[in-house]
Amino acid sequence: MDKAPVVIDKLTAARGALDKFMKSQGLDAKPDDVANLKGDDARAAFIKHFKDVQRLQTQLDQYTDLTAEQEATIEKVLPRDELSAFRGVYLETAQRLRSQQHKSGDATNTDLDQLDFEFVLFASAMIDYDYIMKLIADFSTMKPGKAMMSRDELIGLIAGDSKFLNERDDITEYVRSLNAGEGLDEAAIRKGYEKFKDDKASHELSEIADRNGVPAASFGGFVDAILNRRIFDGEKLTELLVPLNLGWKARTQKELALMSDLIPLLKKRAGGREISGLKAYEE
Numbered sequence: 001m002d003k004a005p006v007v008i009d010k011l012t013a014a015r016g017a018l019d020k021f022m023k024s025q026g027l028d029a030k031p032d033d034v035a036n037l038k039g040d041d042a043r044a045a046f047i048k049h050f051k052d053v054q055r056l057q058t059q060l061d062q063y064t065d066l067t068a069e070q071e072a073t074i075e076k077v078l079p080r081d082e083l084s085a086f087r088g089v090y091l092e093t094a095q096r097l098r099s100q101q102h103k104s105g106d107a108t109n110t111d112l113d114q115l116d117f118e119f120v121l122f123a124s125a126m127i128d129y130d131y132i133m134k135l136i137a138d139f140s141t142m143k144p145g146k147a148m149m150s151r152d153e154l155i156g157l158i159a160g161d162s163k164f165l166n167e168r169d170d171i172t173e174y175v176r177s178l179n180a181g182e183g184l185d186e187a188a189i190r191k192g193y194e195k196f197k198d199d200k201a202s203h204e205l206s207e208i209a210d211r212n213g214v215p216a217a218s219f220g221g222f223v224d225a226i227l228n229r230r231i232f233d234g235e236k237l238t239e240l241l242v243p244l245n246l247g248w249k250a251r252t253q254k255e256l257a258l259m260s261d262l263i264p265l266l267k268k269r270a271g272g273r274e275i276s277g278l279k280a281y282e283e
Helices: 006-025 030-037 039-061 067-078 080-104 130-141 150-158 168-175 186-212 217-231 232-244 246-271
Strands: none
Touching: 006 039, 030 080, 039 080, 067 168, 080 150, 130 150, 130 168, 130 186, 150 168, 150 217, 186 217, 186 246, 217 232, 217 246, 232 246
């Protein structure tokens, strides 16, 4: 490995390149301004620039003999709170572009096609689900201002770690629903979070059922069967729509509309596990 001063110089250069790119887009080099990038080409360029920054930061995290002066230099180049915020917007942007990669099959944007998101760079071995639950419990049991992390710091930590990509929104919403110093221990936090997810999933299912005019009870059973078996059965979808008495053309349109609403929810609740038979509705 390079000596620490060499890597620090590379980090400084990579951060400078990121700043220069953001300014070329008429934006400040701040995490909040990433959302204002126009077009997928600009978003893809941000992904490449910040990935270079994060790779060097990850490398520097391996050094155990950094001097106080070197640590101060690193903090000045890329303050920890800014790094955390950049990681969050990187993951959000990468998710969006990766979804388009898989969906479109459009060969016109070669920059997008060739993007390698390297999510492993954005996962900390120290931060896992149990650690997050402990931090949330600490936030809940300590008096306001006394917890190890504030609400915003906790949310930023979750947003910046790729292990929580599929649950980031749920955990964030749950944390926002809690009050500092409320006094919930870790067991209560875990139980509360599971109930929060179940209630949210039920509400989402009811909304999809209402929007598509299908009975909520039978729709819930239809979804549960898919998730339990991780197999999508097209015949069951046809049976679900029988009470609507639609002609073949209207039924086909209804199936496509329903599956367009349902597929994101199925993927989220499957937690990254494949559901056989869905690809026909994704193409």
